Amino acid sequence: MKMRTLAALIASTFVFAACSQPQPAPSDSAKTASAPAQTVAVDNTPAADLPVIDAVMTYAPEAPPPVNRDHAARVKVKIEVAEKVMKIADGVEYKFWTFGGQVPGQMIRVREGDIVDVEFANRSDSTVPHNIDFHAATGPGGGAEASFTAPGHVSNFSFKALQPGLYIYHCATAPVGMHIANGMYGLILVEPKEGLPKVDREYYVVQGDFYTKGKYGEAGLQPFDMEKAIKEQPDYVVFNGSVGSIAGENALKANVGETVRLFVGNGGPNLVSSFHVIGEIFDKVYVEGGDLINKNVQTTLVPAGGAAIVEMKIDVPGTYNLVDHSIFRTFNKGALGQIKAEGAEDKDIFSGKITEGVYQSEGGAIQTAPLTASETAKVEAGTPKAGSKEERVKAGEVVYKANCLACHGVEGKGVEGAFPPLAESDYLNADHKRGIQAVVKGLSGEITVNGKKYNSVMPALSLNDEEVANVLTYVLNTFGNKGGEVKPEDVAAARK
Amino acid sequence: MKLHSYLFAAVLFSGCLNVGAAGMAKIEGGSYRPLYLKKDTPLIPVKSFQLDKTPITNAEFSRFVQKHPQWQRGKVGVRHAEAQYLSHWVKQGNAYVPKAADANKPVVNVSWFAAHAYCVAQGKRLPTIDEWEYVGQASALQKNGTNEASYNRTILDWYADGGRSGLRDVGKGKANFYGVHDMHGMIWEWTEDFNSSLLNGGSNSDLYCGGGSNNATDPSNYVAFMRFGIRTSLKAPFVLKNLGFRCAK
DSSP states (O other): OOOOOOOOOOOOOOOOOGGGSOOOOOOOOOGGGOOOOOOOOOOOOOOGGGGGEOOOOOOOTTTOOOOOSSSSHHHHHHHHEEEEEEETTTEEEEEEEEEESSOOOOOOOEETTOOEEEEEEEEETSSOOOOOOTTTSSSSSGGGTTTBBBEEEEEEEEEEEEEEEEEEEOOOSSSHHHHHTTTOOEEEEEEEETTOOOOOOEEEEEEEEEEESSSOOOOOOEEOOHHHHHHHHOEEETTTTTTTTTTOOOOOOEEOOOOEEEEEEEEEOOOOOOEEEETTOOEEEEGGGGGOOOESSSEEEEEEEEEEEEEEEEEEEEEEEEEESSSSHHHHHOOEEEEEEESSOOOOTOOOOOOOOOOOOOSSOOOOOOHHHHHHHHHOOOSSOOOOOHHHHHHHHHHHHTTTTHHTTTOOOOOTBBOOOOOHHHHHHHHHHHHHHHHOOEEEEEETTEEEEEEEEOOOOOOOOHHHHHHHHHHHHHTTTTOOOOHHHHHHHHHH | OOOHHHHHHHHHHHHHHHHHHTTTEEEEEEEOOOOOOOSSOOOOOEOEEEEEEEOOOOOHHHHHHHHGGSSSSSTTTTTTTTTTTTTTSSSETEEEEEEEEGGGGOOOOHHHHHHHHHHHHHTOOOOOOHHHHHTTTTTTTTTTTOOOHHHHHHHHHHHTTTTTOOOOOOOOSSOOOSOOOOOSSSSSSSOGGGGGGGOOOOTTTGGOOOOTTTTTTTTHHHHHHHHHHHHHHHOOOOTTTEEEOOOOO
16 A cells, blocks of 8 residues: 655644643632632642543533532543534525534533543535634644544544633544634533633623625525635624524523623634624633633634633613624624513613614615715715705705604604604704704704704704704795704804 | 455456447546646646546446455455445345435545555556646636636535535536546546655644645645645545545556
């Protein structure tokens, strides 16, 4: 038999020299006041004599419970690879390659110093061999070669969890990109010996990018598109394997006053996540899943093939959106999750919802508004100058319908308790300047209109002087108001 | 092999020569560049040979098993085939036969040893990796169709499809340049030297690194990588639901 030697394609021995060194003790900043004071037993038990336990593994978004041990153990982890068709979005299916039948694979939680015994099975109905690379392992390929398994076979190997942290595991069989793109990734948490500080809730979230022949939302079973993957142009960017996996009815739950810890991973294969929770500030971030703790963080980067632990105390009730703040991924590719928090309001911290308007959901479609040449010329010419009060009223109607109608209504009646009426409005008719101020600078706080109190917020509108003059003139001359005209120079004066 | 098997093989050989040759395509020698060689390395030469136009079917393998009962399911030792050997066949009397519906589908769940024995019994052999890959490069139109978008698309679509289409009767699809069918899109196939694609890059097999520096933007590398991937994951006694073979000479 010929022996072939392949030319090295990538030197992939990323084994740090530091890996074999004993770890320095974590700095004091890594130990919070809330950490339970524990005496950590020194482990000198030979590997063969360690107690053997089964790993508690959970499917996303559940995280396994804390290890709660003061000694090392041999932890048995069973992973079965299955290639299966599942939903990636409503009406859209995809042939996922999975660890354990779901994307992401199950979360594993062990303790620093544990020996992880991996039993790696590849179902007989798989088309290709698979393997697993644990970023938590130190050794060639993170176990990739040791676990390389043909369909219908099973492999065993073990590694020692030398260093604490939150680590990705993923498939590393050629072509690696394709295996990862099909959903083969998950997280393993190696707790430091003293454990992590106690929190009220923990969840498991992994972002991934997917590449399909069809566009976002195109129905049916969508095959993997290698070319898009190489160009790094995903159709889907999702949390936990599908659009809506942790949103709406599947939203993560929490109560006011609780501290929520998210174990966030990014399987990639390509994108780096700008992980953010709308309406929350991360009290603590274990940067990149390591020892470094950053505090009061709005958005944290999660590299492809990396992770982060984020913690936030929920102060007020409501829905908090988990997003990749590379924001088109959220609104057009599916990267949206939710935490729904219940409990008592605290108006000092957040006043709560005061106004409500019509919101046109963006959906996944690309939104463009092509202009004709004449329209473009109009845009460049700016707002046409109204020659008379009649023209001003006519032009103002257009502005009103585009900007005011949603809150104040077709007939200018507003909404009682929320949006003051513009129809027969004593507030407006008494002093036109108040109307100008409200439009150009916004208006908040308590006002009385036609004998009724309103305490809400009107945002300032970015209209030019001509448009403000037109819309106010329109309002003054419709809805049973007392007439009059506002001129652009009045608006300009009010802006000063 | 025992002496009578030799005699038997010789008789069989003379008897099947024309039939066998009729079912084989003449492959004119040439050279090719495997996926793992850089663009400026010399090509690997491939001598002229013949290759079966279709993978071996259940019916063909069943006839072989009747003549060589030591290859019947249940008779083969674990060193030569895993327990799942021919597990898709059904019991008939005191033997196992393929289901009627599977007669013209490629035989799968066969080990390297069984495939090798079959080819030897026909006076043939298993193709080498180089021979298989050389023919596998052909599209419907040319000897090397790896630069045709449709060639790569077909193969990638099959891999993306993940075997959902299942097995079909052999020879139904479009033949390639040489008149050979089903090289892609249905099953993996044993090669004589499958276990010599030892990817020896020091402590790490380069195979685990994907189509790294070698023009990785060429998707044809990916499809070839998948074949090398499956080959390196195999051991000779293994049997897989999607692994069959064809013979060469």
